[in-house]
Amino acid sequence: MTAPEPRRNVQQIPAYVPGKPPAPRTDLVSYKLSSNENPYPPLPGVVSAAQAAVETMNRYPDMGSAALYAELAARLDVPVSDLAAGTGSVALIYQLLAAYCEPGDEVVHAWRSFEAYPIAITTAAAVSVPVPLTADARHDLDAMAAAITDRTRVVLLCTPNNPTGPALTQTEVDGFLAKVPAGVLVVLDEAYLEFVRLDDALDGIGTYRRHDNVLVFRTFSKAYGLAGFRVGYAVAHAPVAAALRAVSLPFGVSSVAQAAAIASLEAQPELFERVEGIVAERDRLVAGLAEVGWHVPDAQGNFVWFDLGDRTGAFAAAADAAGLMVRPFAGQGCRVTVGEPEANARLLEVAAAFSRE
Numbered sequence: 001m002t003a004p005e006p007r008r009n010v011q012q013i014p015a016y017v018p019g020k021p022p023a024p025r026t027d028l029v030s031y032k033l034s035s036n037e038n039p040y041p042p043l044p045g046v047v048s049a050a051q052a053a054v055e056t057m058n059r060y061p062d063m064g065s066a067a068l069y070a071e072l073a074a075r076l077d078v079p080v081s082d083l084a085a086g087t088g089s090v091a092l093i094y095q096l097l098a099a100y101c102e103p104g105d106e107v108v109h110a111w112r113s114f115e116a117y118p119i120a121i122t123t124a125a126a127v128s129v130p131v132p133l134t135a136d137a138r139h140d141l142d143a144m145a146a147a148i149t150d151r152t153r154v155v156l157l158c159t160p161n162n163p164t165g166p167a168l169t170q171t172e173v174d175g176f177l178a179k180v181p182a183g184v185l186v187v188l189d190e191a192y193l194e195f196v197r198l199d200d201a202l203d204g205i206g207t208y209r210r211h212d213n214v215l216v217f218r219t220f221s222k223a224y225g226l227a228g229f230r231v232g233y234a235v236a237h238a239p240v241a242a243a244l245r246a247v248s249l250p251f252g253v254s255s256v257a258q259a260a261a262i263a264s265l266e267a268q269p270e271l272f273e274r275v276e277g278i279v280a281e282r283d284r285l286v287a288g289l290a291e292v293g294w295h296v297p298d299a300q301g302n303f304v305w306f307d308l309g310d311r312t313g314a315f316a317a318a319a320d321a322a323g324l325m326v327r328p329f330a331g332q333g334c335r336v337t338v339g340e341p342e343a344n345a346r347l348l349e350v351a352a353a354f355s356r357e
Helices: 044-054 066-076 089-100 116-123 141-146 170-177 204-210 238-246 255-266 268-291 309-321 341-355
Strands: 083-086 106-111 127-132 152-158 185-189 214-219 232-235 303-307 327-329 333-337
Touching (some): 044 255, 066 083, 066 255, 083 238, 089 152, 089 214, 089 238, 127 141, 170 185, 170 204, 255 268, 268 303, 268 341, 309 341
Parallel strands (some): 106 152, 152 185
Antiparallel strands (some): 083 232, 214 232, 303 333
């Protein structure tokens, strides 16, 4: 008996490789620096809100995310009709491509960039058009503009770029958008927005207001520390937001996730104090790496990128031996999350020893 075959594009979907947890150690504390998680637990008020929501787990969540939308609309000064929630911002990528891409349509994105992009594109039976990064690990926006054709439906801009770190400036994005046809959707994927410290920082919401074809993706997984609850949101003009909601999984964002996200927004001052601490650790880490001979790309997220080429595996093994689990990209480099101060100090020791090999 012959088993049914899935669609051809499903057989071509590349596997997503998650960051691995470290193996338990008896000789030292080990740290997971492979998934760009916030190393600190949610604030007490966020935990209390989540626990209260757990008490009604026998009921379906609000499929319209009304309370979350109301809170976001008030804080961002956008209409509720311009919002769409998803199970993390990664889900919104899938929703967007499902809503706008016919089989064979093209999606332009930088590469290397977020690992889920080619997976989501292939899932939608669309065509991935990867554009190599510049020598300093930044988006090559001129080349990306040149890659747009009559079949292009979507452009994905990851800023800061995961896994390499640099963020796009407002000037760069404005210049790029002037070259993009009005019928092409441009995503400003701002999963790491809160960590950006640039003089000419991109104003994603302001940019969406000025362009009908621009939408913004954000998440509660990183700075807000809710990676385990899977909740993100899009800000887009009403017709695009409606399309995102139309193809979303019914009841996808759980009651607990919605409650925790709202409580996290209400706790922004305390949360952003923690973000400032992570940024300070990031800057200390980058400076320390420079002192021992490493010059990493401009780190604007909560991670740093080691361009290692064929030494990637050896560096990851050295980090693992020191109790640090990093995220290797075979033959290219390692992304390392900014973690607890002790983890960052240990990473500096590993990098110093490795740079002398």
